[in-house]
Amino acid sequence: MAPIPPGIRFLTSFNRDQWYRAFTFFLTFLLYTSFHLSRKPISIVKSELHKNCSVEFSEGESSSQQPHIQTDCSWKPFDKSNYKQLLGAMDYSFLCAYAVGMYLSGIIGERLPIRLYLTVGMVTSGIFTCLFGLGYIYNIHSLGFYIFIQVANGLVQTTGWPSVVTCIGNWFGKGRRGLIMGLWNSHTSVGNILGSLIAGCWVSSNWGMSFIVPGVIIIVMGLVCFLFLIEHPNDLKSISSQNTSLGNNKMQKSWTGRNGQGDTFLQYKPNKTQSWDTELLLPQQPRDGVCVERDGGVCVPVQQLVVVKSEAEPSAISFMGALRIPGVVEFSLCLLFAKLVSYTFLFWLPMYMTKAAHLDAKKAGDLSTLFDVGGIVGGILAGVISDKLGKRASTCAVMLLLAAPTLYGFSMISELGTGPTIVMLLVCGGLVNGPYSLITTAVSADLGTHKSLKGNARALSTVTAIIDGTGSVGKMRAWLEGAAVGPLLAGLLSAHGWNQVFYMLMTADFFALLMLMRLVLKEMKSRKSRPGVTVE
Numbered sequence: 001m002a003p004i005p006p007g008i009r010f011l012t013s014f015n016r017d018q019w020y021r022a023f024t025f026f027l028t029f030l031l032y033t034s035f036h037l038s039r040k041p042i043s044i045v046k047s048e049l050h051k052n053c054s055v056e057f058s059e060g061e062s063s064s065q066q067p068h069i070q071t072d073c074s075w076k077p078f079d080k081s082n083y084k085q086l087l088g089a090m091d092y093s094f095l096c097a098y099a100v101g102m103y104l105s106g107i108i109g110e111r112l113p114i115r116l117y118l119t120v121g122m123v124t125s126g127i128f129t130c131l132f133g134l135g136y137i138y139n140i141h142s143l144g145f146y147i148f149i150q151v152a153n154g155l156v157q158t159t160g161w162p163s164v165v166t167c168i169g170n171w172f173g174k175g176r177r178g179l180i181m182g183l184w185n186s187h188t189s190v191g192n193i194l195g196s197l198i199a200g201c202w203v204s205s206n207w208g209m210s211f212i213v214p215g216v217i218i219i220v221m222g223l224v225c226f227l228f229l230i231e232h233p234n235d236l237k238s239i240s241s242q243n244t245s246l247g248n249n250k251m252q253k254s255w256t257g258r259n260g261q262g263d264t265f266l267q268y269k270p271n272k273t274q275s276w277d278t279e280l281l282l283p284q285q286p287r288d289g290v291c292v293e294r295d296g297g298v299c300v301p302v303q304q305l306v307v308v309k310s311e312a313e314p315s316a317i318s319f320m321g322a323l324r325i326p327g328v329v330e331f332s333l334c335l336l337f338a339k340l341v342s343y344t345f346l347f348w349l350p351m352y353m354t355k356a357a358h359l360d361a362k363k364a365g366d367l368s369t370l371f372d373v374g375g376i377v378g379g380i381l382a383g384v385i386s387d388k389l390g391k392r393a394s395t396c397a398v399m400l401l402l403a404a405p406t407l408y409g410f411s412m413i414s415e416l417g418t419g420p421t422i423v424m425l426l427v428c429g430g431l432v433n434g435p436y437s438l439i440t441t442a443v444s445a446d447l448g449t450h451k452s453l454k455g456n457a458r459a460l461s462t463v464t465a466i467i468d469g470t471g472s473v474g475k476m477r478a479w480l481e482g483a484a485v486g487p488l489l490a491g492l493l494s495a496h497g498w499n500q501v502f503y504m505l506m507t508a509d510f511f512a513l514l515m516l517m518r519l520v521l522k523e524m525k526s527r528k529s530r531p532g533v534t535v536e
Contacts, residue, residue, distance in 0.1 A: 017233065024171050024230055028164040029184055031229075033191040034122070034221040035160045038129045038214040040195025042094075043347045044365040045207045046087050047354045049078040076141040084494055086143065091347045093147045097154030105158035114163045115229045121159025122222030128153040129215030136208030165441065170232045181441035182383025189372035189379070189433065192346065196372075200365040327393075330519050331439050334396065337512035338436045341403075341505050345371055345432065348490045352498060357421065370422055374429025379437030381430065392443050393519035396435035400513040403431035404506045411502040435512070 014022075051073050078086055109117055132149045134140075172180050199210035230236065349371060353364035378399070386395040410424040493500040 020230060020233070020236060021171050024167060025180075025184060027224075027228060028167050029187045031118070031122070031221055031225055032160055032164045033187040033194065034218040035125070035157060036188050036191025037195040037198070038125060038218045039157070040192050040346070041199035041210045041214055042091070043350050043368075044196055044199040044203050044361065045210055046351045047361040047364065048203050048207050049075045049087070050083040077143045085492060088490060088492060090146060090150055094150035094154040095343065097151040098158055101155040101158035102161070105162055109159065109162045109166070114166060114231045115225060118159055118163040118229065119222050119226040121156050121163075122218050122225060124156040125153055126215040126217070126219030126222065128156065129218065130212045133208035133211030133215065136206065161440070167229065167231055179380070179383045179387050182380040182437060185379050185437040185441045186376040188437070189375040189429075192372040193369040196350070196365045196369045200362045203361045203365065327443075327519060330393075330515055331443050334512045334515040335436065335439045337508040337515065338400070338432075338439065340508045341407075341432050341512075342436045344490050344501070344505060345428075348494075348501075352501075356498065357418070367418075367421070367425070370425040371429040372433075374426035375433030375437070377426075378430030378432070378434030382434035382438040383442055386438060386442065391523040392438060393516045394523050396438055397513055397516050397520045399431050399434045400509055400516075403428070404509045406431055407502055407506050407509065411499060
């Protein structure tokens with residue numbers, strides 16, 4: 001007999017639950033990758049919507065014709081001198097809608113089947129992304145059209161984050177949660193990288209395809225979600241129960257309710273004419289006569305009695321109840337400013353590269369992916385370090401402290417050439433996205449399963465939405481989007497020089513650090529060294 005190949009031996013060493021866990025990890029990774037993949041094209045196309053036009057005039061051509069020719073090389077209505085403000089307003093429209101919708105999404109998401117909720121969100125998001133690209137094909141120049149598409153897309157994209165975090169939180173416990181979610185959260189950067197590369201293929205020839213192709217991809221992934229996503233490990237038990245008949249001599253111990261929310265047992269007893277008085281717990285069957293084979297092959301008729309166990313579903317947590325969980329407010333406010341920095345890079349970095357390094361749209365888009373490469377490394381490091389130390393807030397604080405001078409260095413070095421720029425892009429990406437990644441994944445999961453919830457796992461969706469939504473919203477005379485304020489201010493401040501933009505980013509980084517100081521001091525006093533959020 002030939003020996004078993006080592007690869008097959010390795011594959012068979014995992015049990016069924018481990019395979020399903022790995023499958024859910026990679027599926028949710030791909031699902032949210034497609035979300036970010038569809039968000040990235042706008043940052044690549046910006047430099048194409050308004051070009052730096054240099055036209056040589058013939059001797060007989062009037063200089064008064066120059067504004068008309070310059071207008072023709074840009075895309076109306078972004079051909080005016082206030083194009084930066086218009087582009088910033090378009091970013092703001094998407095992200096403000098995303099922020100407001102995020103609060104509603106978490107509350108709705110925990111009351112609906114996650115698989116269906118996520119599928120609808122992905123398909124509709126893909127449709128709106130494609131519609132933006134159709135603006136090029138059908139020569140649409142209405143600012144209202146593009147802002148409407150951005151607002152609608154921002155609202156439906158809120159279905160993604162609470163859904164995938166809830167799924168991954170259901171499948172993975174607290175052990176090594178920082179490492180696992182640090183690896184998993186690299187979908188954000190992978191999506192940005194793929195989105196940049198895909199959009200860059202058509203940005204100079206047909207920028208409409210830069211939106212249509214990512215839109216089609218997220219629609220396809222939405223269908224994959226509908227066909228394959230398993231929301232909770234307990235859902236597999238119901239499948240197993242349904243596929244097991246009573247005549248195969250296997251007695252199931254429990255019948256699992258929908259979405260892993262409770263176990264229902266049906267009790268069977270022998271008929272009174274029989275001497276066997278042992279009670280049997282069998283899976284529910286839609287028939288009256290049941291025959292159970294006993295030792296010796298004797299068939300003992302039994303009859304259904306009553307439902308003897310049924311765990312009630314935990315009630316959905318309220319918005320104010322989620323806010324009372326220790327640490328939710330602090331981490332939410334920290335993410336408000338950290339997300340401002342991250343999303344400013346997401347939406348404006350390629351355009352900054354075209355202006356500062358004098359690159360074309362495709363090269364600037366390709367180079368900007370290095371920021372996301374650094375973000376992958378930073379997210380993983382933040383997870384590993386916080387797992388080792390058991391101090392989430394302190395890990396975020398150290399990275400935020402180092403990020404501020406790094407941002408200033410990037411603003412100085414980015415004009416010195418490609419080599420130094422590459423190094424600073426990688427370092428900035430790691431320090432900026434590290435805390436952002438840790439808070440939106442491991443910290444959200446820790447708080448969503450906090451001991452004060454007494455095991456109510458349904459709160460995870462709402463807590464995740466509050467943290468990510470507050471990372472997008474701050475209440476300052478009006479509802480403003482933290483992630484949107486950054487791109488909006490970048491559009492306004494860049495008109496006075498890009499240095500003003502970097503000063504704004506460093507200020508936001510300082511406030512993000514300030515929001516965590518109470519938790520950092522509490523962690524310093526605590527002797528706990530296990531993973532999790534140390535708050536009481």
